[in-house]
Amino acid sequence: MSTSPFSEFAGLLVLFLAILFVVGPFLGRYMRCAVEEGNYRLTAWGRPFERGLYRLSGVRADAEMNWKQYAVAVIVFNVIGVVAVYAIQRLQGVLPLNPQGFGAVSPDSSFNTAISFVANTNWQGYAGESTMSYLTQMLALTVQNFVSAATGIAVVFALIRGFARHGARTIGNFWVDLTRTTLYVLLPLSVVLAVALVGQGVIQNFDSYKEVHLVTAVEYTQPKVDAAGQPVLDAGGKPVTEAAKTDRQTLAMGPVASQEAIKMLGTNGGGFFNANSAHPYENPTPFSNLLEMLAIFLIPAALCFTFGEMVRDRRQGVAVIASMTVIFVVMAVAAMVSEQQFNAALAGLPIDHVASALQAGGNMEGKEVRFGISASALFATITTAASCGAVNAMHDSFTAIGGLVPMLLMQLGEVVFGGVGSGLYGMLVYAVLAVFIAGLMIGRTPEYLGKKIEAYEMKMTAVAILVTPLLVLVGTAIAIMVEPGRAGVFNPGTHGFSEVLYALSSAANNNGSAFAGLSANTPFYNVLLAAAMWFGRFWIIVPVLAMAGSLAAKRRTPVSAGTMPTHGPLFVTLLVGSVLLVGALTYVPALALGPVAEQLQPAAVTAAAK
Template sequence: MSTTAAGAMVLTSLVVALMVVHVPLGDYMYRVFSRETHSRGERFVYSVIGVDPESEQTWAAYARSVLAFSAVSVVFLFVLQLVQGKLPLHLNDPATSMTPGLAWNTAVSFVTNTNWQAYAGESTQGHLAQMAGLSVQNFVSAAVGMAVAVAFVRGFIGRHTAVLGSFWVDLVRGSLRILLPAAIVGATVLIAGGVVQNFHLNDQSLTSLTGAPQTIPGGPVASQEAIKLLGTNGGGFYNANSAHPFENPTAWTNWVEIFLLVVIAFSLPRTFGRMVGNTKQGHAIVAVMAVLALAGVGLLSCSQLAHHGTVPTAVGAASEGIEQRLGVADSAVFAAATTLTSTGAVDSAHDSYTSLGGLMTMVDMQLGEVAPGGVGSGLYGILILAVITVFAAGLMVGRTPEYLGKKIGAREIKLATSYFLVMPVVVLCGTAISIALPGPRSAMTNAGPHGLSEVLYAFTSAANNNGSAFAGLAADGVWYETALGIAMLLGRFVPIILVLALAGALAAQGRTPESIGTLPTHKPQFVGLVVGVTAILVALTFLPALALGPLAEGLH
């Protein structure tokens, strides 16, 4: 079978599988977040953390809860990494111990759902730190995104109210009722596929075929692998991430991993449609996601399958950066899926892609990761773009700027456009400062356009809470540990505050009845408008930087 046919088969089977689970999973999540009763397990958690599950919060209180929970999580994970050498199940290798700067960067990374890794997991993080620190954050950081998305949708369905629900209830339900059972199923499937799951430290009792001693790193890999994908986290147990055979042994486990990293995000529009009482609205949102995703996957796959490698005339360039167990086609689909979401897991080296392939991985993130985007963050991101589209369409054709019965006035559009501007400002300012300063510039292994692409990719990944990287940038120095950590914080929490503020403004309104001037937001016309607005905004914002980086490299 040709590589092109193999890639088409992988993509087609993924689309079919996602269509099959879209309705039942979306409906299940709707029931989880809409039910009024609480299980005994949930009530036990509420009693431990001292929360009244019947008390709802204003948008400001909801935002304060998100920030407080995340701040405590950063501190806990930071301390855990620094003291892990004194705890059980640690590798006890002083040569790879955590520094304060690296611990800060990693703590921020996992709490913000970025999972940027400036370290080698198998030699730096002990098993306890991986399980009690990183894996826990994989659950709760994803649950935070889902909670914010649900609160935002409640803003559309609220009528003259000041409350958006309870962050703590949404967090617990998302973790216990959705992510935990799905992760158990996913981990079981991965274990059946050969992914490692044990408590072994480095086994040095083996000998390679050449007679040299061989160190085999074990660990609770499958359990972390499942939630890293389901929660669009992306942090690998090993430095090679999903290219490592212990994390991703075969082509079919590669398919399972791609499915896991997009399944919840593609099902949330169904949840949205059920919550607003109109499933056609959910169909429109998932259609926008699908159009953007298929375009991203198609363009990236074509750029890789046409000719692969940063040095296409060199011997073996067609296999550069590709894990041979998986091949070019599967790797290209994985790369598109991981950058279209906020996952950041990799099964190949994005730095070794063609210039246009590398360009597409950046563009996928610069869309705002809304196709389908991160768990929760993708939904509220695409809804923000829908709000902007409604307002722009109203200006162009004289329609009343309304969305789901809510007027989009001056306050609402200011919050929506501010949300959109946060990420580009962080990306472009961070890249410009890093290129301008001699110290950060010296961390670039490559000069010229590719060096710029490395820095641009790093800040795009950090500000979009993606976590993948171009190789070649020495990002473990003080500057990048600090600057990328700040980019992750700004890229995660400033948009969340703006989303919740917009939700509060919408919930305070009544419902505006549809009229002849109301723009239909459930038809193909609206889907095309949102796709067009998204593409135009991204092109206007990032095209100059991309022209100096991957586009210039491709034309060289």
Template sequence: MTVYGWGLIVVFALVLTALALPLGRYMAAVYTGQRTFMDPLLARPEHLLYRVIGVRVDRGQDWKRYATSLIAFSLVGWLLLYFILRTQTLWSFTGLNPMGYHSMPWNVAFNTVSSFLTNTNWQYYGGETTMSYFSQMAGLAVQNFVSAAVGISVAVALIRGIVTHVATSERDSAKAHSIGNFWQDLVRTVLYVLLPISLIIALILLSQGVIENFSRYLSFTGITHIAQTLAMGPVASQEAIKLLGTNGGGFFNTNSAHPFENSNGLTNFVEMLAVLLIPAALVFTYGRMTGNRRQGYAIYATMMLMFLGAAAVCYIAEAHGSPAQHVAGLHTAVRAGTTGGNMEGKEQRFGIAGSALFNVVTTVTSCGAVNSALESFTGIGGAVPFANLSASEVIFGGVGTGLYSILLYVLLAVFLGGLMVGRTPEYIGKKVEAREIKLVALGILITPLSALFSTALATATRAGRASIDTAIAHGPQAFSETLYAYLSQANNNGSAFAGYSGFVQPVAGNVGSHGITFADLLGGFTMLFARYAPILFALAVAGTLVNKRVSPAGLGTMRTDNPTFVVLLIGVIVLVGALTFFPALLLGPIVQGLTGHLY
């Protein structure tokens, strides 16, 4: 461990907070209809878009109409992206398929479309060897924007459900049940939040050498006198929204370890900030929309404490080195010119601290971008991303998904706290009763159940076991790869422990063709179910809370904006995660860390 390493973690947390505070204030203005400095530039395009899609945004929607609009929009997006990927060769006339790539097989297309639609960006393909520029830009990048916007819209709708105060005279009107308008939230999120910030990030990346072009791939002969190909493409623009929207899908197969996606230490720092910027800012947006900023500060403190704890454990574990290194007698201490520790699978450009922090940043969110090989981390260091995913996106989480996920945990903590003090649980003046807590429990349990069920199916079936590359991994490593794959997909994260691939069954009479791929299909269904089921439960919670009567706080009301509640909330998150995933983690990364078993 080095002073630089610890300094990087501390400075990152401080800069993130400094940027998230003003952005949170700006986003609160966007979603409450206040005037912003972007209005002169974007107001007209905004209203034009409303006319094009034919909606009246002055009409609010109850949670069922909001959910219907969201599902319909997502279904159309799924079909359109599937069409683009399956007809990739037809778009060569645009000049955006210079390498002449063929259309994607149906099973890989199903998984890929489901992946990008759900903000997961899990990839069973190499971007530079599979995707045309048109598919990357008109297909994947568009979904990077709108899938992120969908998550933010749901979070804003839940906030409205919690904070809206409806007068008794209006309790039977349509206004009493409105949690906003999905189309307005979607459009304003893309125009006022994602596009401007993406442009700034793209320009920063361009200035540091991240490429942006439409050239054919370059061919050259290296110092080994072997012919090689250097992939090109419009990378900087795709990289910006990949990170800002916590999408994570790499333009290149090696993702943010590729110098054309992440060129140096500065871009590494900027990319990590981009991933956490909106999830952190949304917490402050929540505080402003509730009219009590301390509510946002309490949630932010919860997230930051758990984030810093994960970063510290991961950094210490990697700096200490692996048991195998120690058994082999290798020196892992810091020496002149080296950071020591476990550098296996890491980039020299980023070092242990830059790799460990990036790993934590992208696994506490739904990003999944990587700048190092997760399967090369030590057993304890590799257990950190498992633990982060086990928290089900409440440590900042994805854009929008992190906030509405932790708000469900907040309601659960309020309910448990109310039971402990013998009072009806209340949150911001609204009672949390049986109907709300049932919906909250279902919303919280859907993601871990999806991950565990898919893992069990993959390890208990012949086709599932064939998806594991046993030539590379076996024992606890193989189980870790399988568990992590479905944990990642269920949490809409997208990172992988590597070694896990689709099971390809050749079709009779057509050797080598793509048949039914177990991992493609199971992973695709897992991503879709684990994305939209929690969304529906979160919107249902908003629908039940929106027209509840507000009761004034009394002497026995439990405060939810102080350190005591922060401790209670962390305890509930850890308890639910531990009870759900600890037995599975014992079979994989923990036993691997204790025994030193690598593969």
């Protein structure tokens, strides 16, 4: 007996959240002990490695940093990462572990990719299986998947210390936070997930690419070339095509499972293959799909519980994760409902869009049959609620409202769970804004966790919140105005505008997913998106660290009768309202020109026909 699409989606969503909320508190407590205290018995195995790394690098683990020293360490470390990733790509042709003999990546693409992976964005303007060697995938990209994720977690630990400490001049040691996060959190989880993915069929090898025989030969057309290999043109100057047929296919190989694991756990996104998590070698089964979705949210959710542990009030962490969950569930349902609708553009064609035992119904374009609409819509919501960007379906093929959901989730600032670390520190910035608004309404100096929120904190909050809208909207305007930007748009009109808006939203918010209809691997887009990714990452990190330093130096204010509780339903409502009010309304005019206008077009066409 078949179930309805909505009951299938509801069951999958409930299962996903249930597992997440069962595992989250335990992992959150573990991270506090492993990273903050460093003496947890479960991390005893790694202490010799940790001490050895400190000796090799000359780091004093007991020497803490003020916020300026912490920020300089973050920037310097990541600049070195950009240089290293760029150099490896440019030297790829002469480096080992390159069985396909790939040459050097172009300068503009190398620049874009270096910043992309260092900024935890993993925007990819290239096809991985035809561009990157195994060494580049592992030494450049996978390494950055670890350390860029660890950077985000380190920054949120610094901010939490700002709330937890009082009268302090320091907020921790970046090198210690980076080391412990990588060694005790990301590495063990990645090993476990990689083994589980291999068990599901994700490949992990160093073989050369395989040429296999097809069961059925494929006929296609290709450009006709002369003896010198030049295209043959007809009298009008257009390329001449000819029929071709093949019974062979080349299958890409590589160390996929290891990169896939940290790609998901670190909310890095990207993919070993161009098809990303829609590729059967990256995501072969419905169970691997569930594992990957859980991996994306696992650390962001657990960090909310870590926050409650570190400020010694678990209710505070629960309030934050409750706010995230409310927005996420609403968005996920909206995406599912939209994708299950009949596509009005196909009206009049002999196509059955009613769900049955033989077909999924709704909008299956761009989706894998092995996942269907429910798992595809949920995956799209998860990967854009978190700053992951991995995809198991093409968002460009979603309906107008279905495509608006992932776009809006990114534009909210990637705070609905968000990236590892970056999601929580983004949401805590909104929490500061929420208590400031509440303080104005009741005529009191706003407080959050016993710390008075004053002019300096609000200046840093304003910078952190307004940076990404500035980058997205100005970047989109530039791309639409200049010829190199318009040249990459293959779909004219509202959908083409949505593709550009999505690309800038993805880059500036460090998501990395693409609408898939924009030709972005050009010098113009590689430079424009690289700038959005870099400033979208570090123009937020620096004010967040400045806020952490200011809060750590303040004394805790005793709770009084006028103190607004920040752990109940009222605060959750206020926090959700602040995110939607500031995050969403900023983009309303741009969304009206893109997905909203696209949604209204079929209705307009139908009305005109009548």
